[in-house]
Amino acid sequence: MSKAKAPVSPEFTDFIAAARGPGDLEFHGAQFSVESVILYGDGVRLAWRMKPMPDLSWLPSDEAEARGLANDEHGERPGFVAIGVMSRQLTALWSMSALRDAGGAQFQLHQRRWTASEESGLVGELYAVGNTPPSRTRSLVLNIADAKYPISLLNLPRSSDGVGGFRGGDPGPEAALAFHDGEVKIISVLSYSDRVIIEWLLRPVPDVSWVPLTDEQRGLLDKSSHGPFLEGYFRVSNLWRAARMTDKRGTFYLATHAETHKLVDGYRGEVVFHPGLASEAGELHLTLDSLSVFMPVTA
Numbered sequence: 350m351s352k353a354k355a356p357v358s359p360e361f362t363d364f365i366a367a368a369r370g371p372g373d374l375e376f377h378g379a380q381f382s383v384e385s386v387i388l389y390g391d392g393v394r395l396a397w398r399m400k401p402m403p404d405l406s407w408l409p410s411d412e413a414e415a416r417g418l419a420n421d422e423h424g425e426r427p428g429f430v431a432i433g434v435m436s437r438q439l440t441a442l443w444s445m446s447a448l449r450d451a452g453g454a455q456f457q458l459h460q461r462r463w464t465a466s467e468e469s470g471l472v473g474e475l476y477a478v479g480n481t482p483p484s485r486t487r488s489l490v491l492n493i494a495d496a497k498y499p500i501s502l503l504n505l506p507r508s509s510d511g512v513g514g515f516r517g518g519d520p521g522p523e524a525a526l527a528f529h530d531g532e533v534k535i536i537s538v539l540s541y542s543d544r545v546i547i548e549w550l551l552r553p554v555p556d557v558s559w560v561p562l563t564d565e566q567r568g569l570l571d572k573s574s575h576g577p578f579l580e581g582y583f584r585v586s587n588l589w590r591a592a593r594m595t596d597k598r599g600t601f602y603l604a605t606h607a608e609t610h611k612l613v614d615g616y617r618g619e620v621v622f623h624p625g626l627a628s629e630a631g632e633l634h635l636t637l638d639s640l641s642v643f644m645p646v647t648a
Contacts (some may be wrong), residue, residue: 359478360612362550363390364537365485367518368502376496377528379403379470381611385515386489386500387539393448393456393477395491400470408438412425439463439473446493448477450486492507512561514542516626519646531555536617538633538644545594545602545622547635547644551585552615560584560591578611585609589620592637596630597644 369540370383376399384396445456450456456477463473491498522537533555536548566583570576586609594602602622609618626646635642 359389359392359476360617361387361389361394361476361548362390362536362552362617364518364520364548365389365483366502367539368500369515369517370498370500374493374496374498376493377403377405379409381493381496383491383498383500386502387518387537388483388486388489388502390482391478391524393483393489394461394478395448395458395475396473397475398470398472402465402467402470405435405438405442408441410434410437410441414586422587435465436463439471442494443475446491449490449492450484451488452484452486454481454484456483488604514625516540516542517647519644521640521644525550525552526635526642528641529555529557529559533637533640533642535635535642535644538646540626540646543623543625544605545626545633547592547594547622548618548622549589550615550617554581554585554613554615557581557584558589560588562587571627581616582609582611585618586614588637589618592620592635594622594633594635596627596634598627598630598631600624600627600630602633 355397365388367385367387369385373380373382375381379399379401381397381399381403384398385394386396387394396453406498434568440460445458446458448456448458456479458475458477461476463471463476465471487501487503488499489502514643518537518539521537525532525534527549531551531553534550534552539546539548562583568577568586570583571577573579586607589607589609590604592604596602604620605623606621607618608620609616630646633644633646635644
């Protein structure tokens with residue numbers, strides 16, 4: 350009997366735990382480190398960095414295909430060839446790597462996005478899924494090619510010294526809140542040295558027809574054959590960009606960026622606030638239109 354295929358599109362709506370990596374690992378001329386590992390009921394998200402640029406020449410790259418894809422009416426673009434080659438090398442690297450929890454469950458790694466620069470090296474994000482949901486584990490082990498990178502999820506001190514300033518995460522309130530004939534659920538509060546990220550879920554989808562659109566968005570709707578989909582996406586994104594947040598000390602956090610992802614029966618996303626969480630903030634107060642959400646935080 351063949352094994353069931355692992356899901357490839359986890360929703361990441363059931364937050365379990367978050368941690369930063371323990372330190373650097375020597376990896377092919379670079380220092381490999383994990384900025385954050387976030388564990389959910391249906392999968393894992395992992396942010397990583399390699400600095401300086403690693404030697405990936407030992408990985409398959411299919412340069413001929415990359416060259417073909419990089420050609421356009423202006424001829425071959427060397428920069429795009431290099432990007433194509435590196436993308437294939439990273440895909441090969443993560444296909445030979447895996448994440449395991451303390452119970453022995455293995456999760457297949459999928460490359461979500463990455464960027465490269467001489468200053469930052471390689472920075473990217475993976476998501477991991479398996480045939481069974483992640484256990485409420487105390488530790489994970491990332492097998493990256495032939496190297497092992499252990500990650501503890503238990504009793505980690507909060508600090509801004511982690512890679513990228515990641516401090517940790519807290520679950521949002523357990524219950525969803527009624528909002529304009531739908532519901533809002535705060536999935537988690539993720540704390541970094543310079544920002545706070547609120548992960549959220551709209552399900553069932555509230556009525557957002559009252560949320561204003563920008564002139565630019567209206568222009569895009571007029572030209573698009575996917576008007577209803579885009580309109581809902583724009584209005585949900587604008588709703589979260591207008592969110593306000595303070596803490597018990599009176600610190601005001603400014604929403605600077607919002608990401609929105611469409612689910613089958615709702616929306617999931619993130620809104621980024623600046624600055625980072627104030628010392629002894631204790632509790633965050635999020636205001637979304639007329640809705641108030643209070644979120645205890647431990648960072």
